[in-house]
Amino acid sequence: MTSPRLSLPIFVQIAALVAVSIALAMAICFAAILHAPPPAQPGFTIDEAVSALEGQTVRTAEGRSLKRTVSDTAPVAAQADQDPLARVISLALQRRLNLEADAVRVRVPVVDGAEHRRIHNELGGRWSPQDGGGTLSLGQQRRTETIIIRRGPGGQQPTDAAPPTVPPPGSRVQVLTEDIRGTSEGHARQQITVFTEELRFPPFIASVRLEDGRWATVSPPSGLWSPWHTRMLLTFLGTLALLLPLAWLMARRLARPIRLFAQAAERLGSDPHAPPLDVTGPAEVRNAAHAFNDMQTQLNRYVEGRTQMVAAIAHDLRTPLTRLRFRAEQADPEIRDRMAEDIEQMNGMISQALSYVRGETVREDRVPLDLSALAASVVHDLNEVGADASVEASPGVRVMGESLNLRRALANLVENAVKFAGSAQVTVTTEPGLGVVTVFDTGPGLSPDELETVFEPFHRGEKSRNRDTGGTGLGLAVARGAARAHGGDVVLFNRDGGGLAARLTLPLSP
């Protein structure tokens, strides 16, 4: 809450965080695309196909292996009217493997214009799209003649072409040529010259007949997922990994003032006299803290007003009670004693009301005190007025506490047990970090829904019970208030086998 950066409104901070995150993610992706090699085309060369057919593992340029299968029949059917590209591949394979034409079968599954354009670009030629196919002019660098690729029937027949050129001297290329003659017109002739080693063909399927009559087939890697996709995914994951800690850190910093605020508010809930909240942090939190502090002030003022009112009423009631008590002295002894009893009962109620409202305002010094001795002295005090109560305390249970408030809390619990059940057994034990005083009785206990409601101030239990005892229903509220002010609590539970137990816990002094 002290960082000046964090005192910007939360709105601005979130907007900035989102903007920065998006910009950063985009920048990383952009850099990755800029620096990574472009995705390789999935095709392969004749050499690679041959190696694969010979049973070697061949990775294409994009990084996946060619598949080789051996079967009894050729998966690729012999085609009379072959795609020129397939024919080129077929020729190249025949030449490389030294096979007859009927021992090689090639199919190019999909050849689109873009792929032809690529082939043409690699050879330095020009692609002219035509109906059902196109003409690939490879003449510009004078390395070859024209391949006319036709797709499907009814297309334009191959036309005459210039004679084959000789590859440039010193180049390690293989030249394939084929003379095509003898079409129906008799004059159509095509010479195909391809520098096969330079040319990566679009993915094709090629089957060659083996010596034993079976067919070895090479086919392109299958599946949509290429190594390039993997690389991109890794880039994204990397970006995520980079951004995630940043986002986490920022989110934490954003949430911190809100969390601190929530903690402070909670502290305020358990202790109305907690110091006002720090008015720092983002604008939204500052506003909330202001509102909270105002609310606390008003609540405290309200509670104090109410407390003073109850205290004043209680005080003023005692004056006429005192007069009554002295006047009763002149009555005959029987009436006097009854009046004295009534006055005592009224006074008891006033005392409880006072101690309840004061318990919330009066603060004593906290001193180290012996909880066992405190519980014992409460029980012994009651023993002196004839109450049936006993105590069993493990020695030296020390807590930090306000002795009078805690004494009152314990006295209320023990008195309740004596009042409602006729007797009380008190034990003082320790649990890790806690001093525990448990007040057991053997009375009727409480119904489960009453175990909590009896703590409400001025709660009235069963009428029959209260008529006998005339309590105000504040004893438990006072006890719990005192315990909670010490960081402890009071809970009630029904014992197994009858009777009620009140359990007061207090943190042990360190």
Added chain:
Amino acid sequence: MKAPAPAQARILVVDDDPGIRDVLTDYLIRQGFQAEGAADAREMDRLLARSSADIVVLDLMMPGEDGLSVCRRLAEDGPPVIMLSAMGEDTDRIVGLELGAADYLPKPCNPRELLARIRAVLRRGGDRPQTGGQAVWLGAFRLDLVRRELTDNQGSMTALSSGEFRLLQVFVERPGRILTRDQLLDLAHGPTAESFDRAVDVQISRLRKKLDDGTGRDVIETVRGEGYRLAVQVRPA
């Protein structure tokens, strides 16, 4: 100074409520005292100037100068004060006694209890607790006679039941004296107490435990055949 006989004692009742003044003075006069009422501190001062009082029964909450201030003033050179307060809380009792009141009673009090306290204060005469002298050291323990708290020299508090406190107070007020069970019962619980001898024994054994300083020596000795005696020196704290 010899305490005046109750019948001659002059009691000043200071309370802003005229009804209280009337019933109190009436009651005290019927009990054979000379009693007079004053509505506030100024009237009290005027009456005291005219003739001194043996006891002032003082209300804590009054308009004008309040009871605590009057109490502090009288503690220096006035008659002993019995505080009477409608805020009968422990804290008020402690504040009142710390300011030098000889005794404290919550309203509404039992008239006979007030009478007993008045007589007790008169018996003590001018010998009322001094401000600042309300705690004593018993060996390693400090006993606060007003707060009724027992603390060891580390400041750790051990609670006393009221019976234990009264018993210890009896010993502290009579250091070195051997006290019989009957005397202890009488002094600690009053002549009308319905306690048994046994209660004293139990309380003494509890006190011994609570006052155990680790030396193995009992703070309260048993004197065979006679009674009990406080075995440590009582030093003002």
